[in-house]
Amino acid sequence: MESGPSGGSRPAEPGPRLRGLRGADAAASASSLSRFGAEAGCRAPAVAAVLPAGGSGERMGVPTPKQFCPILERPLISYTLQALERVSWIKDIIVAVTGENMETMKGIIQRYQHKRISLVEAGVTRHRSIFNGLKALAEDQPNCRLSKPEVVIIHDAVRPFVEEDVLLNVVTAAQEHGASGAIRPLVSTVISPSVDSCLDHSLERARYRASEMPQAFLFDVIYEAYQQCSDYDLEFGTECLHLALKYSHIKAKLVEGSPDLWKVTYKRDLYAAESIIKERISQQVCVVMDTKEDEEHVGRCLEEMLKTELNHIKVTSGQDLQQIIVEQCYNFVCMNVMTSDFEETQRLLNMLEESNLSILYPVVVISVHFLDYESVPFGQKMEKVMQIREFAKEAKKEIFYYLAFSYISHSYAVLISHATLLGPHCLHTPRMESTSATAWRNRSYEKV
């Protein structure tokens, strides 16, 4: 579990390997803190983040503001908060939400156990919301819990995939230049229409960039800029870098961002975000054997099968399960070689429940039982199947998974943690490896 202020009573985020993120656990955060010295020739600054989240998301074409749209049943903004709070050197995260969404936001923070979050009232425009966030951080405010940071990160609530390295890069550049922002190449050519909506001229794509988030500023630079802002700026402007240039005469340093920085704008972006999250939590699996003896045989053979589909497979006879859970593995296969009862599976389920692992993401457990279905009579076979189903129903009740059964090759019976994950086509398939992997990818959250 992540230590330090960004930790808490639940795992904060899948482990780095699993997530493919650099420096996302406490250790990495610490090491990247030290990079401040190396990269910018200065000590680690006090850093806070401001997240404007007052938008209505009309472009999404859904009634819910997009930052509250659910992905795997969890609101989008919770993923963004998670991405920021796992960075231990971000001391405070200020979220600006409208009065009507204040209670919703408090509920999200409580349910997903977010840390270091302060809420302020959003303004009617994005700039006014950011300004309110900055005011809350300024020393001259009554709010005594917050202290004025040296550097402030401004990010969007609807860019959930921001990684620590880009946050570090903009903060470091802001320390040096006063202001910094992430940029991306333009996907489409930008054109200027004439009044009669005909083409006036088109811009040479190579000479321009899209300004994305996050951006970072020396606090005094951006706060002074906002204090000097005209109402026009606050009403119609969108670009903080522009304000820093216009009012504080700071030319922001531009930092190349990754494609993952993209902004969830349309409904299709929600689909894309969900698929990305599913892919990230589906890359690591732990195979738990109830015996050391057979490990080589069954465990390794399964490992070989799964290798083609997954990035990280760990085979264990259970002694280091706790650590594996702490490292945010979300996929487990229980290989019950010695016995056909559910002791081992139950033990794993209990550990998972205690760990709170399923607060942020669905967890998959596949329990494999060695039963020679060819040799046992039909009735007995079906009795076993019924037992498995009963166990599945029980487990489903006690924790937030659904369990169901299926067969796979070599007469295994398989229990899984979500019915839509390993469908009944396993009744017919000899290909556990791809079926399971598909299962992990298709994880879905329909309540039953």
Next chain:
Amino acid sequence: MESGPSGGSRPAEPGPRLRGLRGADAAASASSLSRFGAEAGCRAPAVAAVLPAGGSGERMGVPTPKQFCPILERPLISYTLQALERVSWIKDIIVAVTGENMETMKGIIQRYQHKRISLVEAGVTRHRSIFNGLKALAEDQPNCRLSKPEVVIIHDAVRPFVEEDVLLNVVTAAQEHGASGAIRPLVSTVISPSVDSCLDHSLERARYRASEMPQAFLFDVIYEAYQQCSDYDLEFGTECLHLALKYSHIKAKLVEGSPDLWKVTYKRDLYAAESIIKERISQQVCVVMDTKEDEEHVGRCLEEMLKTELNHIKVTSGQDLQQIIVEQCYNFVCMNVMTSDFEETQRLLNMLEESNLSILYPVVVISVHFLDYESVPFGQKMEKVMQIREFAKEAKKEIFYYLAFSYISHSYAVLISHATLLGPHCLHTPRMESTSATAWRNRSYEKV
């Protein structure tokens, strides 16, 4: 089935209601043809389309060029071709592909039975590919099958969701102004970096637009522009509207496009495209009763349940099945009230197979059997289950679906067309309606 040149031996596209597209069947095409007169004060022009498809898709981060990346196992470009060929007034579609992908492309055209397609060799850049396409259409070319159109549409192979109305709008505007292109609002602020990659200035977002596809031109206007193009234009340019302005002095008319015009650029866009397609083919279901008597009871009750999840539910006792299949319904529920055998389901499966409906999209069939599982003894119950499974396996072999069984409430036995569609959690759920609808949405294409 779609009539006219855009038709063929397979249904071209889900029906308008299902797809939510305007004028996508033959009738609508005809009616929109007549709109030429009304909207532009001129007769329907001869229209062809050019699709540059020579790109390597390096931004996708996958080895396959993005236009060939599979969505539900079908290459992206096939969806784009389908979107163009369903428009009956587009006479020819020229696709420019690299020599190494020529055979792949021919295979796609054959497998998905695309019509009115001609292939030309792509150039090393996008502009050179488009130029090659235009040359093939110019009268002075040896290729005699193609005739020079009055208006040519230029579209991207990686924008599969283009709708007929925007195609009509750009063609009409091109007839009037000589050139026309679809535009969209900018999502991000556009900035100009200085040489030291600091902010030089940012553009006022409201004054600019993103230039998207499709674009349309009077053929002579764009062909002459390409003939005058400098090598620099052909190597580094991307914007056809710019060439029309620079060399033919035509200020293109700009037409607001829909969000669906977006370009599949990154891997996340593939995820988004797949989800959009799944959603579109999951909105309509046909309930087939094997009796008229019980229709009111069971059929209507199921209709009521499904209403909350789906846009269009049609209950039939089978006489108009052929027409419903022709109208591109991809989801069926067979209610076997009178008998517990598979006659009715088999009949439907045969009709579906003859219709070639599953060439373009997966088809879902749920067969509901009335069996009082509470009253029959366990063994007999399981025998029935085994029969159902056998039938499922057979049907799976016959046609391109997977079948599997599950129970639902009221002691039904359920057969479905894809195992991951209606998972074994139905074994426990009393909620057929949402389970089925979820099933339809989760359609997945993993080969078993």
